[in-house]
Amino acid sequence: MEAQLKSEITCPSCGHKKIEDMPTNACQFFYECESCKTVSKPKEGDCCVYCSYGTIPCPPIQGNKSCC
Numbered sequence: 001m002e003a004q005l006k007s008e009i010t011c012p013s014c015g016h017k018k019i020e021d022m023p024t025n026a027c028q029f030f031y032e033c034e035s036c037k038t039v040s041k042p043k044e045g046d047c048c049v050y051c052s053y054g055t056i057p058c059p060p061i062q063g064n065k066s067c068c
Helices: 048-055
Strands: 008-011 019-020
Touching: 019 048
Parallel strands: none
Antiparallel strands: 008 019
């Protein structure tokens, strides 16, 4: 099964949602909300912001591999 590369990420501060392209070659540890400009980082135990705040986890996690 091929990994999905788009995820709708929700800002934990203001709730703004945006569909973003996920990187396939690196984890994204920080995400700046375009609405409130808050910079978010992953929740404890998650490898990246997509695993914490996205509708779809990052590509490595989708493939049952360790992330980063």
